[in-house]
Amino acid sequence: MENYKVTPLHEEHIKLNAKMVNFAGFHMPISYTSIKEEHEAVRNNVGMFDVSHMGEIIIKGKEAQKFVEYLFTNHVETLKAGEINYGMMLNNGGTVIDDLLVYKINDEEFFLVVNASNIGKDYSHIVEQTDGFDVVVENASEEYAEIAIQGPNTEKMIHKLLGIDLSDLKFFNFNNYEYHNHSLLISRTGYTGEDGFEIYGSDEAIIELWNIFIDQSITPCGLGSRDTLRFEANLPLYGHEISNEITPIEAGLKYFVKIDSNINFLGKAALIDQMENSLTRRVVGLELKQKSIPREGYKVFKDDEEIGYITTGYLSITTGKPIALAMINRPYTKRGTEVSVQVRNKMIPGFIRNKKFLKETK
Amino acid sequence: MSKILEGLYYSEDHEWVKVLEDNIVLVGITDFAQAELGDVVFVDLPEEGDEIVQGEEFGAVESVKAASDLVAPVSGEVIEINEDLVGEPEKVNEEPYEAWFIKVKLSDPKELDSLLNNKAYKEEISE
Structure with a gap:
């Protein structure tokens, strides 16, 4: 346990006898009972995650909006106060520094939620870009605890247990709420592919909420299921589908890039150049034809030629299929292309497919 | 607390070996191993007739999260594999000492002496 940071809920995880791991410098639960x-x-009811390790960075100032437009790949100019957008921050070469949520508080204040592993890097990057902008950047990561409550019954459950009616809160919107004199920021967001909410508050507030949910037998969920859930929903994870060596175009995340707008953003020129001249690989879906598990890092072949690697893969818990996201060289990215994946010392046949892993069950 | 049965042999790779009759053994993974792995979702086994060699990998047991090599605790010929585990890998979690993986005809029964008994294995996992 040397040098691990802990979240305000660490004691609760130990009380629940969670299996703990080191993740992004934090001592975090991987699972409590079973992934x-x-x-x-x-998927079927409600689960709760401690996501207090996530970073929060606040941008304030007269030119906050213009500054975030420059930093962020997705639209900010169209956001109203209380709305959120998902996107990335890029470096000049177009590769990804981090993916993040941008919450618009007002024209002069934005709340950025970033990955735990990248907080320091993100903060330095953002501060470096402030030259010429009238803005102040604050790393508020230590001030916020956060839980994610996810699953189809979450809205009902929160209403019942906290008396907070979130039925009017739309997807990717947020608002401030009061509970027992605690002020909470609640957004209809998540990382699971299910309906749900993320709740930000002080340590005391979040510990109190966590225990209310635990006392009512809401399932605590660890990083293990967080990964299997986000994977099935085709949500990228930094260090896997995106990284400082991968662009959003390669990651198949062009939808989250305002490439056609007039707004200049950091990395835009490199992305346009790549799209026009040099797109050599892309993240695609892959499925094996026999029972086996395509895991992260396994090599993908076309005949004898190595054509890529698995970025994330599982025997899908929801569909039972051996599926993966894989970074594949063009032209083998075409759907239906027959490939094989090296699983230990065997070559297992498979094919390139779409990434809508959950659609076939719902 | 992990369950350990008397009368079995154990390897440092957390496998158990049960002697059925002269030179014929079953091999599985221990309660400690299944708990460390979590939900077992797939077992990759050798084929009948394959030779396995003590200390070398002969297959894998996979949980949701990770693949873990199976290391042969003894040498010999695989004379049967437990087909039930293909359809119901969760049995490895539920009854680790019933859910055998392979039946082996030993090529060198003296190798059993290099394995741990229940007491020594208990010490091994409490370290």
Whole structure:
């Protein structure tokens, strides 16, 4: 346990006898009982995650909006106060520094939620870009605890247990709420592919909420199911589908890039150049034809030629299929292309497919 | 607390070996191993007739999160594999000492002496 940071809920995880791991410098629960049970709780009912390790960076100032437009790949100019957008921050070469949520508080204040592993890097990057902009940047990561409550019954459950009616809160919107003299920021967002909410507050507030949910038998969920859930929903994870060596175009995330707008953003020129001249690979879906598990890092072949690697893969808990996201060289990215994946010392046949892993069950 | 049965042999790779009759053994993974792995979702086994060699990998047991090599605790010929585990890998979690993986005809029964008994294995996992 040397040098691990802990979240305000660390004691609660230990009390629940969670299996703990080191993740992004934090001592975090990987699961409490079983990844499968936690995964199914979120798909079918409600599950709760400690995501207090996530970073929060606040941008304030007269030119906050203009500054975030420059930093962020997705639209900010169209956001109203209380709305959120998902996108990335890029470096000049177009590769990804981090993916993040941008919450618009007002024209002069934005709340950025970034990955735990990248907080320091993101903060330095943002500060470096402030030259010429009338803005102030604050790393508020230590001030916020956060839980994610996810699953189809979450809205009902929060109404019942906290008396907070979130039925009017739309997807990718947020608002401030009061609970027992605590002020909470609640957004209808998540990382599971299910309906749900993320709740930000002080340490005391979040510990109190966590225990209310635990006392009512809401399933606590660890990083294990967080990964299996986000994977099935085709949501990227930094260090896997995106990284400082991968662009959003390669990652198949062009939808989150305002490439056609007039707004200049950091990395835009490199992306346009790549799209026009040099797109050599892309993240695609892949499925094996026999029972085996295509895991992260496994090599993908076309005949004898190595054509890429698995970025994330599982025997899907929801569909039972051996599926993966894989970074594949063109032209083998075409759907239906027959490929094989090296699983230990065997070559397992498979094919390139779409990334809508959940659609076939719902 | 992990369950350990008397009368079995154990390897440092957390496998158990049960002697059925002269030179014929079953091999599985221990309660400690299944708990460390979490939900077992797939077992990759050798084929009948394959030779396995003590200390070398002969297959894999995979949980949701990770693949873990199976290391042969003894040498010999695989004379049967447990087909039930293909359809119901969760049995490895539920009854680790019933859910055997392979039946082996030993090529060198003296190798059993290099394995741990229940007491020594208990010490091994409490370290």
